[in-house]
Amino acid sequence: MTIDQLVQTTLGGLAIGCIYSLIALGISMIIRATDILHFAQGEMLMIGSMAGLSSFWLQGMPFWLVLLAGVLGGGLVSMLVEVVVYRTLRLRRVSAINIMIATLGVSIVLQNVARLVWGSEPLRYPTLFASGGVKFAGFTVSPQLIWIVLLSGLIMGVLILFFRFTRLGIAMQAAAQDPDVAQLMGISVDRTTTYTFAISGMMAGAAGVLLGSLFFASFNMGFLTGIKAFVAATLGGLGSIAGAMIGGLIFGLIETFSGTLISTAYKDAVGMVVLIAILLFMPTGLLTRGGREV
Amino acid sequence: MRSSLIARLGVALLLAAVPLLQSNAYWVHIFSLALIGVILAFSQQLLVGMAGIVSLGQGAFYGIGAYTAASLAISFHVPFVLAIVAGGLLAGLSSLLLIPIVRLKGSSLAVATLGFAIIVHLVMLNEDWLTGGSIGMIDIPAPTLFGFSLGGEKALYYICLITAAAVFLAFDRIAHSRFGRALTAISQDEEAARASGINIAVYKSKCFLVAAIASGIAGGLYAFHSRYLNPNDFDFQKSIDILIMVVIGGIRSLPGAALGAAIVVLIPELLRASGEFRLLLFGVMVIVFAGAGSKGLSGILVDLVKYIAQHGQRWLLQKPWTARL
């Protein structure tokens, strides 16, 4: 591998890793707030991707509006699913296994709604970034990848600021850590849970636009990506915000490098082997304080 | 005891009569597929219903059984019964690969089995020399017994029915044994089960083993049923479908699992009329039945029958039409 390839592969891995990070963050937030393993998180990515694409079709909107449409699309659908489905199930005291199955059902529904609306063929994404290469420290790199890394970093930075400095963010953290105490302090756990889903949907939606701009958008782009993001979240430590970010980056790098070095066909298998190894040898992931079981 | 025997015989007779009532070859083909699904659901019921293990990897064992049976039949002309048994055994053997992960819990274990399923699927897709790669396996010979071809849809249906019935009886016996009690105990309270002398890891591994054998046998049947294997028949989606079957039907019982399997296989067929909406409706049903709790559809039906029996009787006894006068 030449040094140029190394730079290219690393950048590609970081970009795809950022996308995993964005979804993994949502999965981690949800599992922390509700103990739900959200198999439909990947569908929020798909919805975001489709919403962004549609907004582009409608008006030929500039890139930042396409991204905003994706964010809103993912956030709205995620919130809707929480309010309509998961909250109902929680109120009915349905067991964790069944809620997990329901998230699979939600995934099937969203995929098929998307297939009805947008068809089953992969859809080409418009060129949202300047094409061609830019010179960066002597290497020619794709500006698209750099944009993805920068934008994801920006979104995650905003999220951290939100958690640290806003009343709502602090309330959400409190409710996730100890719902009973939070309730006593006058925090509505139902509401913070809804926001948790909304925010994780928004991040997945953003990830959808970014992923779409790299390849294409299709109704079934979400599920496996969601599973991989779960792997990333597990890698970093389920339920940890920083863990999800770093887990996503590491997983993106592992996947991209094994695709280049080992075999394209088995790059997903390498990811799964990493997953199983992490579960076995570091069950709490790289970055968790205390062993919290899920 | 006696009434359950009568009920079982009744169901068996009814299922045996199905190809006579609906002799359309296409539908008999689908019914056989449903019976294969029933066996898969039994294997998942043992895991999730008895031991409380959510497996998202049964599709892998199903595929291993199918490819094993098909390879043996194509390359070595092994008789179909032996090929199917070998499929079950090899699937069981490969379940031993899961031994390291059985000590994981809950969703971690579920995702690890999903990872296993994804790896197995990729092997099927990419190892051309072993599995035919993305083309799959074609020209699987029709099953024959003592020189008679059993390749007709009806004959295949009865092969599937007999196998499903045998798996049912076997699992029913397992459920009411020391092994079954130990699994149930594990699912209810692992600490108390250990304190009663049960080695959790050993029992979970055995549970995976038995379930994998059943799934492998189902795969063997599928190979002879469809006579053509495509690796995408055994992707992780299949594993998820198998889990959905059991949850829809009710995780607590074998008949519930069978009902769920029938629904998962047949409803999309019945909904063909609704065209593109069928999978959408199916997804909605998954959510609704998952929301119905661990009873599933079978539990709801039983409750309904009880309710009608109880209230119907009271209604007759009270004769509200006279009381109101």
Add this chain to the structure above:
Amino acid sequence: MSTLLDISGLSRRFGGLVAVGDVGMEVAAGSVHGLIGPNGAGKTTMLNLISGHLASSAGKIQFDGSDITRWPVDRRARFGIRRTFQNLRLFREMTVLENIMVGMHGQTHCEIWHALLRSPQQQAEETAITERAREALDFVGLAHLADMQAGALPYGSQRLVEIARAIVARPKLLLLDEPAAGLNGAESQRMVDLIRMIRASGVTVLLVEHHMDVVMPSCDCITVLNYGRRLANGSPAEIRAHPEVIKAYLGGRLKRRAKPTQSSQPEAAHASP
């Protein structure tokens, strides 16, 4: 009497906190041995170390001639150490009888294929298990509840089912973790009788309990823990008169007076000798 359980230098640390520190203790075969101490003294930790639910940080546990310090829970259970739990751990969705049948697991051997073939051996074993389970249920006085769902029973009965599940396999040592918690006076008295019956049937009992009206009449020997250390060891009469013990309990009571909590007051009342 010979020593059944011989513990020496047993310690368990949680991070920097020493829950049990360098505790030694001998339990004589055939006795009822009490383990008492104020809240947070490390009694339940001790019990978990003996049953194997917690791994020890240091020390040695010798049981019936074997060093079991590193054995996992299930192996200890099969070897003859059974327990109940402070907060009930029944198999809630199984019937009462099935719960107790699970208790026979370590004493039975039939494998899956026996069940598949319904071998005579399996049939005989099932009959024997059922019989033994009914006997155990009868022993604790709940024969009439055999087919009830365990989770549906009232609290007191659930405790008894747990005890039946633990003794059905005729263990060498029974660990009881606060069996009288939540029981009223009459029920506590019946618990004392039951503990005596268990002892009479040849099972050694290690009893962790707050209620002194249960501990004092049923124990042959008592070990007192305080802040994870062994404070005293002796007969109930000796313990009652032991100045250190009185101080530990009174001190505890005075502290609690200053900051009363609901749960500690009745306990302090029980503790006063």
